[in-house]
Amino acid sequence: MDTKHNFQTYIAPLLGILVFLVIWQIGAPRIQTSLGAVPGPVQVAGQFGQLVNEHWTERTKAKEFYQRQEERNAQKLAEDPQAEVKIRPYTGRKTFFDQILTSLVTVMVGFILAALIAIPLGIAAGLSPTIYAALNPLIQLFKPVSPLAWLPIVTMIVSAVYSGNDPMLDKSFINSAITVLLCCLWPTLINTTVGVANISPDLQNVSKVLRLNRWTYIRKIVLPSAIPMIFTGLRLSLGIAWMVLIAAEMLAQNPGLGKFVWDEFQNGSSDSLGRIMVAVLVIGLIGFALDRGMLMLQRKVSWDKSAALR
Amino acid sequence: MTQEKEHLILSQVSIDFPTPQGSFRALNKVNLKISKGEFVSIIGHSGCGKSTVLNIVAGLYQATEGGVILDGREVNQPGPERAVVFQNHSLLPWLSAYENVELAVKQVFRGKKSRAEMKDWIMHNLKLVHMDHAMHKRPAEISGGMKQRVGIARALAMEPQVLLLDEPFGALDALTRAHLQDSMMEIQANLGNTVIMITHDVDEAVLLSDRIVMMSNGPAATVGEILEVKLPRPRNRVAMAEDPEYIRCRQAVLRFLYERHGRAEKAEQPTVVTAETPASSATESSVAASEEPAAVGAAVIEMKKKQPKAA
Ligand SMILES: Nc1ncnc2c1ncn2[C@@H]1O[C@H](COP(=O)(O)OP(=O)(O)OP(=O)(O)O)[C@@H](O)[C@H]1O
Ligand SMILES: [Mg+2]
Numbered sequence: 371m372d373t374k375h376n377f378q379t380y381i382a383p384l385l386g387i388l389v390f391l392v393i394w395q396i397g398a399p400r401i402q403t404s405l406g407a408v409p410g411p412v413q414v415a416g417q418f419g420q421l422v423n424e425h426w427t428e429r430t431k432a433k434e435f436y437q438r439q440e441e442r443n444a445q446k447l448a449e450d451p452q453a454e455v456k457i458r459p460y461t462g463r464k465t466f467f468d469q470i471l472t473s474l475v476t477v478m479v480g481f482i483l484a485a486l487i488a489i490p491l492g493i494a495a496g497l498s499p500t501i502y503a504a505l506n507p508l509i510q511l512f513k514p515v516s517p518l519a520w521l522p523i524v525t526m527i528v529s530a531v532y533s534g535n536d537p538m539l540d541k542s543f544i545n546s547a548i549t550v551l552l553c554c555l556w557p558t559l560i561n562t563t564v565g566v567a568n569i570s571p572d573l574q575n576v577s578k579v580l581r582l583n584r585w586t587y588i589r590k591i592v593l594p595s596a597i598p599m600i601f602t603g604l605r606l607s608l609g610i611a612w613m614v615l616i617a618a619e620m621l622a623q624n625p626g627l628g629k630f631v632w633d634e635f636q637n638g639s640s641d642s643l644g645r646i647m648v649a650v651l652v653i654g655l656i657g658f659a660l661d662r663g664m665l666m667l668q669r670k671v672s673w674d675k676s677a678a679l680r
Numbered sequence: 681m682t683q684e685k686e687h688l689i690l691s692q693v694s695i696d697f698p699t700p701q702g703s704f705r706a707l708n709k710v711n712l713k714i715s716k717g718e719f720v721s722i723i724g725h726s727g728c729g730k731s732t733v734l735n736i737v738a739g740l741y742q743a744t745e746g747g748v749i750l751d752g753r754e755v756n757q758p759g760p761e762r763a764v765v766f767q768n769h770s771l772l773p774w775l776s777a778y779e780n781v782e783l784a785v786k787q788v789f790r791g792k793k794s795r796a797e798m799k800d801w802i803m804h805n806l807k808l809v810h811m812d813h814a815m816h817k818r819p820a821e822i823s824g825g826m827k828q829r830v831g832i833a834r835a836l837a838m839e840p841q842v843l844l845l846d847e848p849f850g851a852l853d854a855l856t857r858a859h860l861q862d863s864m865m866e867i868q869a870n871l872g873n874t875v876i877m878i879t880h881d882v883d884e885a886v887l888l889s890d891r892i893v894m895m896s897n898g899p900a901a902t903v904g905e906i907l908e909v910k911l912p913r914p915r916n917r918v919a920m921a922e923d924p925e926y927i928r929c930r931q932a933v934l935r936f937l938y939e940r941h942g943r944a945e946k947a948e949q950p951t952v953v954t955a956e957t958p959a960s961s962a963t964e965s966s967v968a969a970s971e972e973p974a975a976v977g978a979a980v981i982e983m984k985k986k987q988p989k990a991a
């Protein structure tokens with residue numbers, strides 16, 4: 371019993387990964403592409419190391435750049451205390467890890483905005499059958515639309531509405547974030563609605579007998595009882611957000627992981643396939659980590675600690 | 681006990697429920713007058729409309745015809761002056777016992793009691809049902825009987841004019857039930873609340889009530905008979921078992937339920953207990969127990985009898 375449990379929790383997953391790596395290593399070199407053979411896991415690991423190196427090289431360069439500026443400024447000030455000094459920002463190449471950060475920021479902005487819209491709207495729709503009836507056709511209509519279809523519209527609208535000489539935020543960033551928002555709104559909206567609409571009639575009766583006002587009712591009864599469903603929705607939404615983001619970044623040229631993949635593809639060097647594969651694995655790992663993060667948040671927030679959370 | 685007549689009046693109360701087959705008249709012309717401080721039980725077969733009566737008094741359902749008058753004012757919405765103890769406790773699972781009572785107290789006494797007074801009042805009510813030791817536990821962490829006690833504390837803490845109990849002890853084992861019945865009698869003696877309690881259990885009805893309202897079977901159920909229980913209080917379940925008045929009352933209720941409004945299938949097989957339906961088995965065990973002269977703890981006796989069968 372116990373050994374079986376150990377086998378299932380530790381050994382089986384490791385075996386699965388091992389078999390996958392072996393098949394990959396054996397199969398990959400047999401496929402010749404215009405960029406050379408498909409890299410196996412060993413080459414991909416090598417590429418990862420190279421990306422790490424590039425990152426540190428770039429960081430060192432940036433550090434030296436700032437140091438040089440400071441030295442020059444100090445010298446200027448020593449010669450003439452009234453001299454005007456400024457620090458120019460370093461405009462070097464974005465490394466793979468900078469791009470991961472951009473992607474994370476973009477996805478979180480899109481996802482959090484979506485949650486801020488979807489949760490209140492879902493509560494309203496769950497409480498009022500009229501609002502639900504009004505929203506339902508829109509939800510059904512827009513839910514299946516692909517991010518690739520949204521992006522051109524978003525791009526046009528953003529460039530029309532959001533202009534100015536020195537925009538604070540990059541347009542490509544806004545386009546990607548809004549596309550993410552539009553695609554990941556729906557699961558949270560639907561699940562919140564269902565969660566709120568299915569509050570036990572007994573608890574509704576309790577709140578009627580107590581004459582709770584609307585706000586107290588929402589705070590004390592609706593929200594806690596819908597929390598598990600809201601989180602189910604949020605986790606689905608975050609998964610979709612991350613998936614959509616990569617596609618959106620490719621098209622919007624937001625300097626994140628999507629752009630990294632696209633640029634490598636356009637680049638077409640012998641390293642490209644390996645670097646794309648590193649990106650694929652990193653994308654998968656981050657998606658997994660995001661989901662675990664949501665799960666941990668759910669555990670913290672939810673009152674029902676006994677509920678099986680997967 | 682009856683300082684003021686006509687405290688609560690149900691007058692010609694009828695209700696129709698819409699169903700796919702057309703409207704269904706669940707209650708027809710229910711009339712009942714309850715005086716202040718009185719303890720009234722409603723007993724009747726399953727599905728006859730007991731909960732519906734209670735929900736109408738609570739204001740959770742609206743009567744189609746007739747109405748309910750409390751202290752001269754018509755009842756048309758729920759409110760804390762008619763506190764309900766629901767059949768399945770209905771505690772908020774994300775709040776501790778203390779917080780569950782607190783929600784009610786804050787709602788009812790906002791602006792009337794200070795923070796410290798509220799705290800004392802919550803503690804007082806939890807002590808009343810002997811739940812102060814587990815007040816920081818959530819409903820999932822306490823037993824069924826404890827949950828029911830917290831539900832009672834929550835209702836009592838609202839200082840209701842009328843306390844409405846829907847089979848409050850139905851889902852409990854016999855010993856816990858007996859214990860809670862005693863607490864209920866004690867609390868009611870001290871506070872003098874008006875109580876309407878629904879029950880399936882004949883002994884419970886006789887033990888606790890001043891009057892027992894027996895309902896005829898639905899559809900279009902109504903008050904069949906009202907029995908006055910003239911037993912002195914405080915009542916002791918053991919001492920009372922052989923009291924002729926007690927026996928007379930039990931016989932009267934049983935006769936009403938199983939001779940005049942009996943259901944063939946139930947009358948024929950009173951000892952069948954199915955594990956899946958604890959509520960119905962509780963009913964039937966109290967029926968079977970009617971053959972025993974000493975009816976105290978009837979359910980316990982009945983359970984013992986059935987053990988070999990179940991094994
Ligand atoms: N909301 C409703 N809609 C339609 N019919 C209802 C509704 N509530 C109750 N009824 C019907 O009214 C009748 C009485 O129901 P009620 O719940 O009052 O019975 P009860 O005496 O409390 O039964 P039990 O002892 O099993 O709790 C039943 O036939 C039931 O089907
Ligand atoms: Mg009922």
